Amino acid sequence: MPLQQGEPIPDWAALGALYGASASAYLWHSADGEADQALIDALLRTIDEAVAQGLSAARYHDRRLVNEPGVARRDLLLSDALLRLITDMGQGQPEAGLQQRLWHLSRPEIDAVAMAQRALAERNPVGVVMELAPRTQEYKALTELYQHYLLISREQPLPALPNNLILQPGEQSEVVPLLRRYLVRQGDADPDPIAMATAPDLYDQPLVAALQRFQMRHGLEVDGVLGPKTLAELNRPMSERLEQIRVNLERWRWMPRELGARYILVSPAGYFLELVEAGQVVFYTRTITGRPRRPTPSFRSELNRLTVNPDWTVPRRIMREDLLPKIREDMGWLEQNRVRVQHFDEGRWRNVAAEQVDWVNPGHIRLIQAPGPNNALGRMKFGMNNPFSIYLHDTPSQSLFEKPLRPFSSGCVRVQGIESLVQYLLLDQPQMLDWLTEALAQEETRIRSLPEPIPVFMVYLSVWIDDQGQAQFRPDIYGLDTQILARIQHYSAVEYTDIVVNN
Template identity: 35%
Template sequence: MRKTTITAFALTAALAAALLVSDLPTARAQNPVPASSASALPADPLAPALASLLQGSSDAVAGHYAATGHAPVWIAGERLGEQGRLAIAAFAAANDHALNPLNYHPLELAARAEAATTPEALAALDVDLSRAYVRYATHLVSGRVQPNAVNKALNIFPHVPDAGDLLEAVAEAPDFGAFLDGLSPNTPNYARLKQALAAYRAKAAAGGFTPVPDGAVLKPGMSDPRLDVLRRRMEQQDYLAPGAHAGDVYDGALVEAVKTFQDYHGLAVDGVVGKDTLAEMNVPIGRRLIQMELNMERRRWMPDDLGEAYVFVNLADQNLKVVRDGKTVHTARVVVGKPYHATPVFSKDMTYVEVNPYWNVPPSIATNEYLPKLISNPRALDGQNIRVFSGDAEVSPHQIAWASYSGGPFPFKLRQDPGDGNALGRIKFMFPNEFNIYIHDTPSRALFERAQRSFSHGCIRVSDPFALAEVLLADQGLDRAALDRAKASGDRQVITLRRPIPVHLTYLTAWMNKDGSTHFRKDIYGRDEVLQKALARAMTDNL
């Protein structure tokens, strides 16, 4: 069966919106009656029909009706209230938020609002509209899928709104239209991505992106018959102004446009159109739309308030930033986990920094990497400052029959002393978590120069870690000179943060920056594909 993506629902939204501008009968819905006073007020004429319809139902929507004496939420008398029209209009425009309008049935509900006259039909309309509204609001507030249920590496648990609170807001919100608008994430990042999605949908409607034919590597100064196509491709994505480059030499504005493309797609910024750059240029615009839609879902998983000051690591981008009072005050390149050691997504508070740390070799690395070397050569640890412990007692690696442990549990602990060769470098940043993931220095500096930097066992290696420490510890009177002295001492030192700093490990493959530039990254862990399949399943659940 052909899979339908989110982008296929724009027509439904347009049809529903057209229907909704017709003159549906309207009246402001009655206020729901609190449970404590429901018996003190006269029952609504629809109450018997609602009670009969919901008899035997035990979900949260039915609970709300029971608590209010089965007062209707959307219907006043025999008419759909203004709030109902606003809700159905919001359902019809759900595609703007990369949601599937069909999940909320705007066309059907609008048609039923025109036709319903009997108490039974009005009651059914009221209940179905309530269920669609709670579904829509929940999707906007916390996403359509539970992240950890989709992928165990996503250890984030968005707050799901209470159905009763949502239904109470229908009557109690001073401006229900504004309330509906405020359900989506109230962050500039979400608003910008929504804007980018609309812009790229317009580009897709205008014809999308022209593929650049395969060919030899194109370097600045060369001539190539594909230059006309390359110019058109850069113009389509607004990296090159029409007419800004002419001729048969790859130079000037066209080279700069390609560099911009490379920068915005996480590639090496050298102006060379090689295999990687060509592959990214030839990603269809439909795939880019899906990327943006998937990342709008990820943004819905995040809290609006990430903290007054926080560390934000985008694993797909392999970059870190420190944000304070809404402004980025520090950025750094990072190395993240290999695909088979993928770094998980989660948020924890950084509580201390350790200068000249020990490296306690994780059991998996000790067993899978060091043990085979020691079986082959008992002196494999020599010169690495790695010591072996049995419990609290140090033992000589030369006196252990390593081969006898190849088929069972590894009973020793390996610990590397502080020093220049330490796998964690000279400093680590600790935000205690169940995954044993942290940010640290590294003696392997060359990897930071690469465009793609997924090489670790899961922890996050950061470039210029002492610059990061200086930013994080500035309010504790520890400047770079003090940190350098601590490093030069060679002694392990633990610095407790006066105020814990939230660390957010995220995975975003599409976003729009404050300058209006739209960025895409490779799906290094295959998480886009997993999420896309989960959302496709969720789409069909409520059709």
């Protein structure tokens, strides 16, 4: 089987199982080598569907499926394409997730050979493969965005905007007509023939509002000023946008297919939380997530308890790296922030006076911040079991939610308007709502198990469609998109032409 440069290596073990279970020598041809054109065309349509969802035709041997002159080779390539389509759509490209940093969700389990047998028996590759795709509205919306950006990418590229420009609202510049074309192309502005005829160089208010929409969608400061950061995003090649969407579609294919009738989705890269019920987003809010040095991982858990007026036992890393230097500099910090010190002695934790601790070598101590308005966890905390000690909580630093990019935490997720989220989740639990009202009126810590655990999916998404139907793009703060893209493009590709694979 001579393979062309960049062509994927067939899965010989799976092919052996598929052909070994067949009574026929060929799966896509008659015994005398005549092509079953209807079945082959159905496979080609399946590839078209997969390409429309961000997968590459090159993974499925592309034109070689019809141009390969050897019947046996062509039959094998068609079968390998089908097996690969089933795997890629049903659980994601195998090479893309190898040793994927910070990803801790199990991929869906499928039997690619059994499903290929079914697709052939039913003569329905499209139906069998496409039923494996994620069924969430988020995935469907992202697929539509990918197709929309594909259309834009096929248009004549616009000239680059000058990088050294700073344009304030109300100013005039010969760049304004080109800026308008950029914003119209991406859907942030409508064509304005009157402005173009009367004052084409004026950076007027409608165009300022359009640029602000663009800035909001790309995690920029929404000031309406055309400056270096905004120019860099406007000038970003459409090919990069497409690759970013492709990577996020790939990540969705790694996800479980059944997320639940009611679940919470949190994106560390997108800084958002959404509550989904019956496939529809019913609550959407901003979050603060882990900084690059202390990233928030992707995993599944469940909200199972609610703490009102929580105290905060400081994680050891935060204590060591962040708080001990502050305490050494100013012992008054402990009292100002209502933090007590405990020392582990004779099998138990005991309160100790700060003056008794050697803060250069403090030994086995821990710090606990008392409940209150300045507690790092705010007024509420959702507990959820996971090995990363990650949970959702309130914060006294509400002003940080106004920042366009919010990687400020040490891994946990701070939720804007968490009280509204709690009340929404408890709408059909009047007794729990009464307990919540009573607990918030007090200062002591109160803990209650939730009547029904709620699945939570932490998923690193740098592109998504928000609750207003707008496409949102954010920087790859943890470098994970780049890692996946590199593996999609290069892993398992043949590096030289005319390699012969013997089996």
